[in-house]
Amino acid sequence: MSSHNESILREPLVTGKDITYAKVTDDILLPVENKPNKAWWIGFIMAALGASLWVVSVGYTFWTGIGAWGLNKTVGWAWDITDFVWWVGIGHAGTLISAVLLLFRQNWRNSINRSAEAMTIFAVICAATYVVAHMGRPWLAYWIFPLPNQFGSLWVNFNSPLVWDAFAISTYFTVSLVFWYCGLLPDIASVRDRAAGLKRRIYSIMSFGWNGSVKTWQRFEIVSLILAGISTPLVLSVHTIVSMDFATSVIPGWHTTIFPPYFVAGAIFSGFAMVQTLLLVMRKVLNFENYITMFHIESMNKIILATGSIVGIAYLTELFIAWYSGSEYEMYAFSNRIAGPYWWAYWTMMTCNVISPQLFWFKRIRTSIPISWVLSIVVNIGMWFERFVIIVTSLHRDYIPSSWAMFYPTWVDVGIFVGSIGVFFTLFLLFLRFLPGIAIAEVKLLLKSASLQQKAKLIREGHLDAEQVTFFKNSLGKYDSVTEKEINELETK
Amino acid sequence: MSNIKYIIGSFADPDEMMDGIDKLQANNVSIYDCFTPMPIHGIEAKLGVKPSRxxxxxxxxxxxxxxxxxxxxxxxxxxxxxxxxxxxxxxxxxxxxxxxxxxxxxxxxxxxxxxxxxxNHLFPGRAPRVMDLRATDDRFIIAIDANDNADHGKIESLLKEAGAVEVKYNERKYVSYE
Amino acid sequence: MGTHSHHHDYNFSEQFTFTGRAKVVSLVALALGIVTVAIGLLSSDHITVERTYANLLLMGYYFTGVCAAGGCFLALQYVTQAGWSSGLIRIPQAMAYILPIASLILLVIVVAGLFSHNLYHHWYGEGLTDPNSPNYDALIAGKASYLNAPSFLVRQVGFMGAYSICAWLLAKYSYSEDLHGSLNSYKKSFKLSAIFLVIFGFTSPIWSFDTIMSLEAHWFSTMFGWYNFAAMFVSSLCVITLIVILLKRSGYMAWVNENHLHDLGKLIFGFSIFWTYVWFAQFMLIWYANIPEETVYFYKRWEPEYKPWFWINIVINFVAPVLILVNRDFVRSRKILAFVCILLLLGHWLDYYIMVMPGTVEMHRGFGWIEIGAALGFVGLFAFLVLNKLSKHALAPVKHPFLEESLHHQI
Structure with missing residues (x-):
């Protein structure tokens, strides 16, 4: 709630002294207006190498066909769809942070939404590459769309969840892109008005002529709110439809009614973990500690804890109903997951997704940057295994024991996956270099309500309840961007 | 005098800008537009901008x-x-x-x-119609049509009184035409 | 601009006076309910008895669900440190406070229904698990280690007991905050809320599997728990909103304005969509896969006795709130919002009706004096208990640290 009446109990969202509107612009545009530092170049070169591996692996797949992958007659879907669902899941946090947190007036989103949205877009791009790559004849990818009949005598089958998926992913990508770009317009205008020469020309074109007049801002805010309103069910629908790729079938372990919300919770879970992974590095390397504070980190950890527990409830429900249903196929599918040849994958999933996030109940762990970073990666490993477990363990032992098989990835499977991470980071690092990584205008909104200097001013003025002020000062202890001295200086004059 | 098209009151603080709008309106000075680096809560009501459809x-x-x-x-x-x-x-x-x-x-x-x-006439390549280059950075701008409002001295003193850090007389409507 | 400038003239310590019409009406409704139930249970017609039990279960579950979800709403306000709602928090607190009574009543209904064989006869009956009996049912026998009377009752007592204790304590902390005023109770409430949400999150699906899904013990759906939660939460939001509106109409709670109602309305809108989403996901996946052991549930509900109601359920609980509440002016209008709340409360009664009846009275569905009487009785009881509790404390949590934020809430 960004009002002048914010309670002193609320922790500051912007720390640091003498943060002026100009300083916000300067700080956030630092990486855009200056030559990149060494850390950026090291990261970029590594990511670009990864992306080249992706080009080689995907090129090889296109050249030889999907026989290059480790698939066999029984396991016809494995790493490709696992990676696809993993990336789509990661792509959920961005829109969730922008949309759902906006609707719930969680203004701590203001400093993390931009990079999270960018992450969404890049993750969906990575996911979409798998859709095309797994088609076998990728040059005919456009057949998924309902084109008139000269492409064959039939329309696409709108009963198929895979067709729904094509609509869902492309809609999601388009709307996320539009949402992200609309939000970028005022910030691109900030870059434009400070730049000169060719750079100014380019940013001028990209800014669409934004000028920040009253009417522009008014419509901008309405557009943001409505986009948030429609993006929320959209995010839900996307992973719901992804889950229906499995759940509409009659394969044991796939056909279960809880799949849609459970996949959505898992997507939010992994998306937030990826945001955490990226932001913890970004705030350090780009010196954003005053804008992405310990409050942001802790809040994201709390969301990871909550969504991890929701996913845990879904795992247990699935397991319980598999037994309760009395269906021997369901029961076997689950006992095979737990104790079959892929038991290690199941237990990796359980440990990383349900058990290890429970560590976030401890404040010391939630507010420790190194541990949060490691756990966020652990979550993403766990979420990859979740999809692998769902997909491969349900397929590899089907109804005829003579056709049971195992899946072993080839170098191409591994290359595409590792390579897609390279593609993702290449795009993300380019984004940080050329566009503001934090929404400048939205952070400026916080300065007069939720910043530490504003709170300090209120404390100086007096009139506040002493117990609440002490509570506030204690809550600052965890901030790595607030010094002991600053806390002690928070006194009534 | 006649070359001046717009008077630009430049504020460093949004609350002071809002105060400036109040002062100008109380003295029957019509406001052309405001340009701000971030959305300002309640400004539409003050300027009588209709809700968006x-x-x-x-x-x-x-x-x-x-x-x-x-x-x-x-x-x-x-x-x-x-x-x-x-x-x-x-x-x-x-x-x-x-x-x-x-x-x-x-x-x-x-x-x-x-x-x-x-x-809002936003499209790629649209020349930005900006009245003050710092309006996308750290300044909150009130623009006043100089021809509609004659007493420039009074406007300047009203703006300064409200806390304007700078008052400019622009001979071009937009400073950023390319 | 200062945070603690007390410029407002609200009388926060005002208390609801529970007298006159409200008291008479709620007690008359309660009495009518008791009479109806008594006549129904003493009837010599077996079907009437069973129908009475089914209605008691429906309303008992509805009542408990609304109070439990009220506790959930309360806990969510604390863990998310919500400021806007603190001005109206006394209402969910009153609902949470009476959860022990609601739970006890539901427990009595469940126990009596179980042992009189009027409820849960799909899994609790002579010889169902005995291989030598003509009634033997292999599927039920397979679940008997879970679905048996002792463990079923232990779970009922355990779950509802835990919810009741947490919800009751949460309300209690806030009442004592009024007297002592330190941040202590706020801190305690925060912790207890987290504990309550974990307990409720992990066990409420099982609670609804037991209480409602096991009425048709052969059928199963992993979604059923979250589907029930969605229904409970929407109806609880409607009850809270309706009470706020009625109190305001009687001149109380001047500090709650259309901004707060707008937020409640948006939550009702959002959770109605969530309910529909969960309903649709469950229905569509079962319809699509078309496996007999799953479709049996909807097959029964597509018999002529139920089919119109099955679809009306969606119209009332989805189409109506979405079309009405999408308009900002409508959400901010007290009359229209109250109408939507009443409609949705009727709608979720129908929702539970469709969950309960086909598994209990089956073809002998009815809508008559038993349904109306039982519903009236529970509404009367709920109104009496909640209004009575509201009259015992100030209508605003005077010392709540976020009360000031709630007063300045604007959207």
Whole structure:
């Protein structure tokens, strides 16, 4: 709630002294207006190498066909769809942070939404590459769309969840892109008005002529709110439809009614973990500690804890109903997951997704940057295994024991996956270099309500309840961007 | 004097700018527009800007999307070439829900944003019509049409009184024409 | 601009006076309910008895669900440190406070229904698990280690007991905050809320599997727990909103304005969509896969006795709130919002009706004096208990640290 009446109990969202509107612009545009530092170049070169591996692996797949992958007659879907669902899941946090947190007036989103949205877009791009790559004849990818009949005598089958998926992913990508770009317009205008020469020309074109007049801002805010309103069910629908790729079938372990919300919770879970992974590095390397504070980190950890527990409830429900249903196929599918040849994958999933996030109940762990970073990666490993477990363990032992098989990835499977991470980071690092990584205008909104200097001013003025002020000062202890001295200086004059 | 087109009051603080608007309005000075680096809560009411009708546009686009999406499905699956797919009826309403929904959202989003861009003349390559280059950085600008409001000295003193850090007399309407 | 400038003239310590019409009406409704139930249970017609039990279960579950979800709403306000709602928090607190009574009543209904064989006869009956009996049912026998009377009752007592204790304590902390005023109770409430949400999150699906899904013990759906939660939460939001509106109409709670109602309305809108989403996902996946052991549930509900109601359920609980509440002016209008709340409360009664009846009275569905009487009785009881509790404390949590934020809430 960004009002002048914010309670002193609320922790500051912007720390640091003498943060002026100009300083916000300067700080956030630092990486855009200056030559990149060494850390950026090291990261970029590594990511670009990864992306080249992706080009080689995907090129090889296109050249030889999907026989290059480790698939066999029984396991016809494995790493490709696992990676696809993993990336789509990661792509959920961005829109969730922008949309759902906006609707719930969680203004701590203001400093993390931009990079999270960018992450969404890049993750969906990575996911979409798998859709095309797994088609076998990728040059005919456009057949998924309902084109008139000269492409064959039939329309696409709108009963198929895979067709729904094509609509869902492309809609999601388009709307996320539009949402992200609309939000970028005022910030691109900030870059434009400070730049000169060719750079100014380019940013001028990209800014669409934004000028920040009253009417522009008014419509901008309405557009943001409505986009948030429609993006929320959209995010839900996307992973719901992804889950229906499995759940509409009659394969044991796939056909279960809880799949849609459970996949959505898992997507939010992994998306937030990826945001955490990226932001913890970004705030350090780009010196954003005053804008992405310990409050942001802790809040994201709390969301990871909550969504991890929701996913845990879904795992247990699935397991319980598999037994309760009395269906021997369901029961076997689950006992095979737990104790079959892929038991290690199941237990990796359980440990990383349900058990290890429970560590976030401890404040010391939630507010420790190194541990949060490691756990966020652990979550993403766990979420990859979740999809692998769902997909491969349900397929590899089907109804005829003579056709049971195992899946072993080839170098191409591994290359595409590792390579897609390279593609993702290449795009993300380019984004940080050329566009503001934090929404400048939205952070400026916080300065007069939720910043530490504003709170300090209120404390100086007096009139506040002493117990609440002490509570506030204690809550600052965890901030790595607030010094002991600053806390002690928070006194009534 | 006659060359001056606009008077620009430049503030460092949004609350002071709002105060400036009050002062100008109390003295019957009409305000051309304000330019700010961030949205200002309550400024539309002060300047008498009407509420936006974009939600209505969004709703209409959304409904159009629903109809289009459903028509596409109905035409292809039920009317043009009905088939027995997995024993489902040729009008499988539950299976029509996801795609109809996606097309609704897509049209709603694209239509609304296109309307927004159209109404505010935002498009790639549009020359930015900016009256003060720091309005996208750290200044909150009140622009006053110099021809409509004669007493420039009084305007300057009102602006300064409200806390303006700078008052400029622009001979060009926009400083950023390229 | 200062945070603690007390410029407002609200009388926060005002208390609801529970007298006159409200008291008479709620007690008359309660009495009518008791009479109806008594006549129904003493009837010599077996079907009437069973129908009475089914209605008691429906309303008992509805009542408990609304109070439990009220506790959930309360806990969510604390863990998310919500400020806007603190001005109206006394209402969910009153609902949470009476959860022990609601739970006890539901427990009595469940126990009596179980042992009189009027409820849960799909899994609790002579010889169902005995291989030598003609009634033997292999599927039920397979679940008997879970679905048996002792463990079923232990779970009922355990779950509802835990919810009741947490919800009751949460309300209690806030009442004592009024007297002592330190941040202590705020801190304690925060912790207890987290504990309550974990307990409720992990066990409420099982609670609804037991209480409602096991009425048709052969059928199963992993979604059923979250589907029930969605229904409970929407109806609880409607009850809270309706009470706020009625109190305001009687001149109380001047500090709650259309901004707060707008937020409640948006939550009702959002959770109605969530309910529909969950309903649709469950229905569509079962319809699509078309496996007999799953479709049996909807097959029964597509018998002529139920089919119109099955679809009306969606119209009332989805189409109506979405079409009405999408309009900002409508959400901010007290009359229209109250109408939507009443409609949705009726709608979720129908929702539970469709969950309960086909598994209990089956073809002998009815809508008559038993349904109306039982519903009236529970509404009367709920109104009496909640209004009575509201009259015992100030209508605003005077010392709540976020009360000031709530007063300045604007959207």
């Amino acid at each position: 974009l939600p209505i546009a969004a709703f209409c686009f959304g409904i159009t999307g629903t109809c289009l999406g459903f028509s596409l499905l109905y035409y292809t699956m039920t009317y043009d070439w009905p088939m027995n797919i997995g024993g489902k009826p040729s009008l499988p309403l539950p299976a029509f829900v996801p795609v109809t929904f996606e097309v609704t959202i897509l049209l709603c989003a694209l239509g609304m944003v296109a309307t927004f861009f159209f109404r």
